[in-house]
Structure formats: C-alpha cells, structure tokens
Amino acid sequence: MGEADSNISATALKALAVLDFMGEQRRPVTVNEAAEGIGADRATVYRMLMTLVQAGYVARDSVSKHYRLSFKILSLARHLVGEDERAGHILACLRRISEETSETVHFSMLDRDAAVLVFRAKGVQRVTVDFQIGDRSALPCTSIGKVLLAYQDLRATEAIIAAGLPKVAPKTITDPDAFRRELALVRAQGYAYDDLEFAPDMRCVAVPVFENGGAVPGGIAISGPSSRFDLDRLDALRIVAVREAAALSRTLGGLP
Known part of the structure; x- marks a missing residue:
C-alpha cells in the first residue's frame, strides 16, 4: 500500500463523506446513521456534524436531534447551474x-x-x-x-x-x-x-x-x-x- 499524501486532510475527507452520505439519504439522519454510513465512530462523526452545523452546511433539529443538509449547499453550487x-x-x-x-x-x-x-x-x-x-x-x-x-x-x-x-x-x-x-x-x-x-x-x-x-x-x-x-x-x-x-x-x- 502506498504512503498517504501529506497534502490531503483525512479529517476534511471524512467531513465531506458525511455530506455525501446525507445527500444520498434525501432525509434527515441521526449521528448513528451517519457514523454507520461512512464507517466511522460515533464521536468522530458527531464532531464532524457539529462543525458542519457551525459552518452552515448542515442544520440540526433541536427536538429530534436529526441532521439535514442546509440551503447553503445550494448557494455554494449556484454558479454551476x-x-x-x-x-x-x-x-x-x-x-x-x-x-x-x-x-x-x-x-x-x-x-x-x-x-x-x-x-x-x-x-x-x-x-x-x-x-x-x-x-x-x-x-x-x-x-x-x-x-x-x-x-x-x-x-x-x-x-x-x-x-x-x-x-x-x-x-x-x-x-x-x-x-x-x-x-x-x-x-x-x-x-x-x-x-x-x-x-x-x-x-x-x-x-x-x-x-x-x-x-x-x-x-x-x-x-x-x-x-x-x-x-x-x-x-x-x-x-x-x-x-x-x-x-x-x-x-x-x-x-x-
């Protein structure tokens, strides 16, 4: 197996994997579902989700504790279409x-x-x-x-x-x-x-x-x-x- 590229952030890749998983589900997800979906531990995925909430790319329902993609994703991609x-x-x-x-x-x-x-x-x-x-x-x-x-x-x-x-x-x-x-x-x-x-x-x-x-x-x-x-x-x-x-x-x- 080749050496990992030192210019690539494994943390950022995991966060993007969380976004990919959420986009594929087309519904709000729980921390456990996201963790299972990307094959990572719950604590790591929870930190990823809360970081994405803070950045505005994910929204969290305070009652159900489910997470969904926010409309900031659309703003990010608007120039593509x-x-x-x-x-x-x-x-x-x-x-x-x-x-x-x-x-x-x-x-x-x-x-x-x-x-x-x-x-x-x-x-x-x-x-x-x-x-x-x-x-x-x-x-x-x-x-x-x-x-x-x-x-x-x-x-x-x-x-x-x-x-x-x-x-x-x-x-x-x-x-x-x-x-x-x-x-x-x-x-x-x-x-x-x-x-x-x-x-x-x-x-x-x-x-x-x-x-x-x-x-x-x-x-x-x-x-x-x-x-x-x-x-x-x-x-x-x-x-x-x-x-x-x-x-x-x-x-x-x-x-x-």
Whole structure:
C-alpha cells in the first residue's frame, strides 16, 4: 500500500463523506446513521456534524436531534447551474429536442467517476424515467457514461475499468475487453445506447457535446421505459439528438 499524501486532510475527507452520505439519504439522519454510513465512530462523526452545523452546511433539529443538509449547499453550487450564456444555449437545445420528441431530455457532465445531471427539459410523456438535477449516474452501465468515457484520456477509462464493472441489470457489460470495444464503437459512431444495461426496464441514447479544444465535458441523453423505447424508437431519438448536439457543439466552440 502506498504512503498517504501529506497534502490531503483525512479529517476534511471524512467531513465531506458525511455530506455525501446525507445527500444520498434525501432525509434527515441521526449521528448513528451517519457514523454507520461512512464507517466511522460515533464521536468522530458527531464532531464532524457539529462543525458542519457551525459552518452552515448542515442544520440540526433541536427536538429530534436529526441532521439535514442546509440551503447553503445550494448557494455554494449556484454558479454551476446558473443561467449564463452557455447554460442558455444548452437549455435551448434540450427544449428543442424535447419539443420535437415529446421526451424528457437531460444534459449531464463528467464528475470523476460519475455523470451528474445538470440541466433537463421536461417532456409531455406520462410514463418517464424520473431523473432529477444533481443525480449521479454510474459511467460503465449508462449511455451518457459511455459517451463521456469514450472521449476521455485512456487513463481515465482504465481507472474506471480497474474499479470494476458490476452487473446491475440483465445486459450490463462486465467484461473489460468487451467494454473497451464498446467505447471504441461509441467514439467511432458518435453516440451510445443503453440497452437494458442500467435497469431491466429502461433504454437510453446519449450523444456527446463538444466544446472548446474538442473536449467533451458533457453530453445529452434521453431515457425511457423499454415498453416505449424499443430499438426503432431509440434510433429515431438518436437522429434528433445527434443533429441538435452537433449544432450545440458548434455554438459552444467545439467540433462535432
């Protein structure tokens, strides 16, 4: 095992782990729940929580003694999803796709080992896949994850593969060589499908969005129930998504 990096604070990492755990629960938590969730002792987690309360990132209910994330978290992240010029272009693109297809359309960005949903345009279909802004998706088993990985540095791809390719649905790709071939195909054709790879009743299509220098920090995805999203429907959605993503890429200074 390698030596710990002296520039990294283990205490700060634990505090951030507490915030991650609280965000995943979507409900107030107790000290014991947080301690069990991050695998730390109760006294340490209590100090972490009280420090976060003092800093304003966590709120404590004095009656129930439960803890929840505070709205300061939103203030901290507001610039990431703010209505700047770039966001306006992305949202306009998503709305065009949604209006043409009647589907809910998502724009997600790569964040280390996950794709984070940043923008969305709601469709009019009654039965949808209800992803929310801020949701994190695994990279290997989702169409958006495959699109984002296909255009990253080889080291990033290999790190994801080395971390494991767990089977989460009937057709999840778990073989490393098969996954490498899948990413090569995605890069060659310019889009990715998720065919029952993330959930047994869901299919998705995703396309990259190129920005300055040819980078692909984000992409567009359309997901839906497999009962409506057969392969013909996926192909029709792909045509619209590729066309609009290419126009958005040109607007953002990329080269599709």
